[in-house]
Amino acid sequence: MTKPLKIALILGSTRDARFAPIPAEWMLEQAASRDDIDLELVDLKDFDLPLFNEKASNAWMPSGDPRAVAWQKRIGEFDGYIVVTAEYNHSITGALKNAFDQAYVEWAHKPIGFLAYGGVGGARAVEHARMIAVELQMVPVHAGVHIGGSDYVSVVHQRQPMSTIHDHIAPSAQTMLNEIVWWGNATRNAREADARATQ
Template sequence: MSKLKIAVILGSTRDARFGEKPAQWIFDLASKREDLDVELLDLRDFDLPFFNEVASNAWAPSTDPKVIAWQKKVAEFDGYIFVTAEYNRSITAALKNALDQAYVEWNRKAAAYVGYGSVGGARAIEHLRNISVELQMVPVRSGVHIGGSEFFTVWGGGKNEPMSAIEGAIGPSANDLLDQLTWWTRATKTAREAS
């Protein structure tokens, strides 16, 4: 089987965001795998408007050219790794908007999660898992949660050390995440191609 195409989606667009650091880290880790072809998608690069279509593209074609470009990009991939901050116990508005701008492109594909912030982004990831299910994605069990002392070790407002400084704490979870994502991505891709 050919390499599986995986998108690492950076879910924060703030000027002062921290997300670039863990997104680049998980991208680099995933890129070392011989069975994956990985691309980093930064939501800043897509300049998506707030959702304003007549309906989800599950029911009606989208009309905004920026939205259509996003949908085409999302459709290129077999699976996804979402990198999300936790804002007020949920995901960022930018990420929720990006998820809402597509539907059929997400369907029957695997999704994994890297969270950071309060309690390692756990509450944001829980919301994201539910959203993923509604979009007919398959959420993997293992996630990477960067919180507490690990967060303050690598965050720019803390010690600002490289991600390698906390790999001992989060590396095993990342490896589990990638193993599960690869398995489920291969399974869903095989099933999609057979149907």
Template sequence: MSRKPRIALIVTSTRDARYADTPAEWMLSQAQARDDLEVELVDLKDFDLPFFNEPASNLWMPSSDPKAVAWQEKIAQFDGFIFAVAEYNHSVSGALKNALDQAYKEWVRKPMTAIAYGSMGAARALEHLRNIAVELQMVPVRGAVHIGGADFFTVHPMGAGKPLSEIEENIAPAAKNALDDLVWWAKATMAAREADAQAQAA
């Protein structure tokens, strides 16, 4: 397989006052600096998804809501995912959980990682996300970026509000490791999905 993995960097907070854009743009720049993947920023704000209200997941039957279908068609374009994850009361945002539920087939056998941020590095939110990802048959990789503790309060507007460059030295190695993991698993799962498709077509 010669093509590069196509990766979506998904901004998962939709609040007007969100901080998500800053870590998402930084992670996007880390991915864009590489030559072994293609990355696109995907913002949940742009999809205006309703609350999940289908009779069943699209694993079992097609979705009827055109907004859900548009979301599924977008996600289907990618071979792996990076989530920009805020921690909301020890878990992911409601907008992200709803977006995950609005698709199923499009997540299957594709890897995911995250850049997670919060006072505790959004560790609990990312742990929840990894559990959800397993149920959706994604491949959560070990590597991820956590912006927490002193680093978080250095850059967040409710702290010192400094640019992310102030902590880049601390988080850049984790970003490289996460992207290395993501690309390895994306290539592996792309090859496996292609082999499955060829076997089904035979």
């Protein structure tokens, strides 16, 4: 049997009043019954990342700030990523963009999916995030989870439980997890083959 993939579920907002932990907990529940994926919460608030201030990306030289290095080591542990992102003014949060910029080597050749929320389901934020992910040599999967419209109003503004909209978004979540697993296995095998070739 193939070893389960280790996937980070990254909270992409750091505001005190953020909604992100609520759908993140729901996403953890969707993955809990699967034996092909080990989904682990990673909260940007735990890393106190400075604004990117390195001489260059770590694709070209090691980072100097120990907070950036700690972030790189943490995300480097994973075979892929699911990012929970809000939509701020048609894009991702500043904290999430900064987190992407603080690494390069660790992101590369791994799949990434998105659980987004906003007026149009966070679709514009995901659009930007996918372009960033491609530049970082990640593999954005096709499926995503989008909480928008009346579902967004229900769980964000009215603070109804995620169970209220579960039936609307659960199929997309499982499709995204399936795609993360497929690409996660493919890219992990390729990275391992590359590592063997350089030994």
